[in-house]
Amino acid sequence: MSADSTASPVIELCGIEKCYGGEANGTKVQPKVRVLNQVSLSIRAGEFVAIIGASGSGKSTLMNILGCLDRPSAGEYRFAGHDVAGFDNDQLAWLRRNAFGFIFQSYHLIPSESAAENVEVPALYAGLADDARHARSEALLGRLGLGERLDYLPKQLSGGQQQRVSIARALMNGGYIILADEPTGALDTASGAQVMGLLRELAANGHTIILITHDPKVADQAERVIEISDGRIVRD
Amino acid sequence: MLHPPDITQVEHGQSTSLLASIQDAARAARRSMVANPVRTALTLLGIIIGVAAVIVMLSVAEGAKRMITKEMGVFGTNLMFLDGESPSPQAPEGVISASDLRAIARLPEVDFVEPTVGEDLVLRYGNAYHAGYVRGNSADYPAVYHWPTASGRFFSHDEYHRAAAVAVIGHKVREVLFPAQDPLGEFMLIGQTPFQVVGVLKEKDNEANFDRNSQVVVPYTTAVTRLYGPTDPDYVSIVAAEQYPLAHTEREINAILLKLHGGVADFELDNYAASLDSQQKILGQLSMMLGAIAAISLLVGGIGVMNVMLMSVRERTREIGIRMATGARQRDIMRQFLTESVLVSLVGGVVGILLAFALLLLAVLISDDVPVAIVPAVVAGAFSCALVTGIVFGFTPARRAAQLDPVAALASE
Numbered sequence: 131m132s133a134d135s136t137a138s139p140v141i142e143l144c145g146i147e148k149c150y151g152g153e154a155n156g157t158k159v160q161p162k163v164r165v166l167n168q169v170s171l172s173i174r175a176g177e178f179v180a181i182i183g184a185s186g187s188g189k190s191t192l193m194n195i196l197g198c199l200d201r202p203s204a205g206e207y208r209f210a211g212h213d214v215a216g217f218d219n220d221q222l223a224w225l226r227r228n229a230f231g232f233i234f235q236s237y238h239l240i241p242s243e244s245a246a247e248n249v250e251v252p253a254l255y256a257g258l259a260d261d262a263r264h265a266r267s268e269a270l271l272g273r274l275g276l277g278e279r280l281d282y283l284p285k286q287l288s289g290g291q292q293q294r295v296s297i298a299r300a301l302m303n304g305g306y307i308i309l310a311d312e313p314t315g316a317l318d319t320a321s322g323a324q325v326m327g328l329l330r331e332l333a334a335n336g337h338t339i340i341l342i343t344h345d346p347k348v349a350d351q352a353e354r355v356i357e358i359s360d361g362r363i364v365r366d
Numbered sequence: 367m368l369h370p371p372d373i374t375q376v377e378h379g380q381s382t383s384l385l386a387s388i389q390d391a392a393r394a395a396r397r398s399m400v401a402n403p404v405r406t407a408l409t410l411l412g413i414i415i416g417v418a419a420v421i422v423m424l425s426v427a428e429g430a431k432r433m434i435t436k437e438m439g440v441f442g443t444n445l446m447f448l449d450g451e452s453p454s455p456q457a458p459e460g461v462i463s464a465s466d467l468r469a470i471a472r473l474p475e476v477d478f479v480e481p482t483v484g485e486d487l488v489l490r491y492g493n494a495y496h497a498g499y500v501r502g503n504s505a506d507y508p509a510v511y512h513w514p515t516a517s518g519r520f521f522s523h524d525e526y527h528r529a530a531a532v533a534v535i536g537h538k539v540r541e542v543l544f545p546a547q548d549p550l551g552e553f554m555l556i557g558q559t560p561f562q563v564v565g566v567l568k569e570k571d572n573e574a575n576f577d578r579n580s581q582v583v584v585p586y587t588t589a590v591t592r593l594y595g596p597t598d599p600d601y602v603s604i605v606a607a608e609q610y611p612l613a614h615t616e617r618e619i620n621a622i623l624l625k626l627h628g629g630v631a632d633f634e635l636d637n638y639a640a641s642l643d644s645q646q647k648i649l650g651q652l653s654m655m656l657g658a659i660a661a662i663s664l665l666v667g668g669i670g671v672m673n674v675m676l677m678s679v680r681e682r683t684r685e686i687g688i689r690m691a692t693g694a695r696q697r698d699i700m701r702q703f704l705t706e707s708v709l710v711s712l713v714g715g716v717v718g719i720l721l722a723f724a725l726l727l728l729a730v731l732i733s734d735d736v737p738v739a740i741v742p743a744v745v746a747g748a749f750s751c752a753l754v755t756g757i758v759f760g761f762t763p764a765r766r767a768a769q770l771d772p773v774a775a776l777a778s779e
Contacts, residue, residue: 200772219696223694223695224375226628226692228371228693229371232373232692251689255387255693257386
């Protein structure tokens with residue numbers, strides 16, 4: 131295992147809460163819904179963690195907070211020892227760009243852009259030069275068996291292929307931490323197995339993988355399983 | 367093997383290469399324009415019409431202005447015309463008498479008083495004929511009208527007083543009557559009377575309905591005695607002295623004439639320069655108004671751009687979410703949509719300029735009378751207006767895009 135279990139945690143959540151509503155919205159007061167309740171966990175570099183929970187358990191919200199797409203209502207989120215609460219939007223974007231790579235259930239590729247262009251998006255915002263960008267996207271797609279389909283639009287690719295494009299995109303800027311939200315949810319068994327194989331391979335290569343799923347069989351492939359229910363961690 | 371991102375760099379951030387991001391944005395913009403051809407065409411139309419309208423209107427106004435300015439240059443700006451006029455519909459036209467002229471000439475505000483008498487007559491030399499305006503003037507003619515001779519000389523004060531049969535011919539007259547020979551010293555017939563040609567006037571730009579180069583100038587004295595018989599001047603040109611304000615000189619002349627005519631205003635003093643000047647002013651206002659109308663059409667075009675950009679942001683909300691998830695800053699998103707709206711506006715601007723040129727060319731081909739002057743500044747101005755329109759009207763949609771919540775944007779559709 132390449133995971134260095136003695137390293138200090140790269141991600142630490144302490145008493146994270148996320149609430150929606152509860153504020154006056156016009157004349158109606160939306161009922162306050164607490165989606166995450168006192169969530170505390172820490173993830174060390176190189177870990178392969180699965181977060182499992184039924185739909186509505188708050189696992190997607192947790193992923194959004196982990197990936198700095200969303201801010202918690204309360205609690206502390208420390209990334210490599212830095213409190214993320216003090217980060218402005220640009221700094222959060224920096225983290226998303228340089229620390230995280232997202233893999234979504236519905237791939238989330240830009241429909242008008244080719245496979246290679248989709249993969250290059252994160253590097254564009256990181257300011258990587260054209261040549262280096264093209265070379266890297268080509269290499270990544272080649273490694274994932276899509277070397278022949280660089281110029282294909284997402285709709286010209288199968289689901290499994292699209293998910294591999296999105297994995298290549300997640301790796302474009304390094305993919306130090308891969309956040310995968312139901313990556314196999316929309317795929318057939320064979321493609322799903324292929325994607326899971328890729329994730330295991332990445333974990334073996336030292337990437338930190340956080341996998342979010344409702345499927346215990348998928349979660350079992352991780353080293354560590356965190357179960358979440360009604361916004362609380364019930365098993366770690 | 368796998369290095370963690372250096373969190374200490376988070377404060378510095380990285381800058382997206384401006385060129386790369388504009389290229390990327392332009393590519394996205396081009397694709398969305400091509401993907402919705404009808405919508406793109408309609409958006410462009412607003413900008414095209416706006417830009418073309420600005421250029422066409424200002425070019426025509428500028429052309430008219432230049433025509434007037436040129437006209438002013440032909441005669442100078444201190445020339446006035448004096449003519450008899452009926453004080454009321456039934457009364458006879460007033461007569462400007464020789465004593466009136468002498469009185470005006472004594473005014474310190476007046477440099478020259480130049481009566482003119484003239485008619486269209488047939489000019490003949492050998493077998494060649496030409497119809498021209500034959501005018502009797504004084505020897506001061508070249509000074510009064512800023513019109514020197516090109517060859518030979520103007521007739522002298524002495525010839526004027528002797529009523530000598532000498533003529534100075536216009537450029538066109540020389541071309542028609544003396545195509546291959548030197549006219550100086552030759553005798554030509556004006557009507558039935560022989561005149562000796564002593565000079566040729568310089569060529570001047572023509573007025574729309576009058577060929578200035580078909581004139582023949584003879585001494586006023588000669589014209590009255592040999593051509594037309596005793597008659598009052600058709601009109602009198604007065605050159606005001608430069609050192610006095612023109613309006614003051616005009617008042618002085620009016621006052622002295624009123625006194626001489628027993629208080630009856632049976633004359634009209636026309637300030638040529640002032641009338642050109644007021645034409646100029648009217649044109650200036652007109653072109654400003656036309657420009658404003660054109661600017662409004664550009665504004666409408668801009669609203670079209672804004673509309674389409676808002677639609678585009680709405681349609682591509684998920685794409686924006688994806689870009690944010692992959693690390694786009696708010697300003698990257700903003701830049702992308704601004705680039706798109708500017709691109710649309712620039713394409714519209716270029717097409718608008720081409721359309722304006724085509725319309726102006728067509729106008730010139732159809733009629734010679736349309737004054738057209740394409741000023742590079744107007745073209746550049748209209749183009750930058752389109753650019754500014756793109757930025758101004760693209761700003762709100764772009765900001766809206768940039769301020770989207772990433773989670774909500776990703777979940778859209």
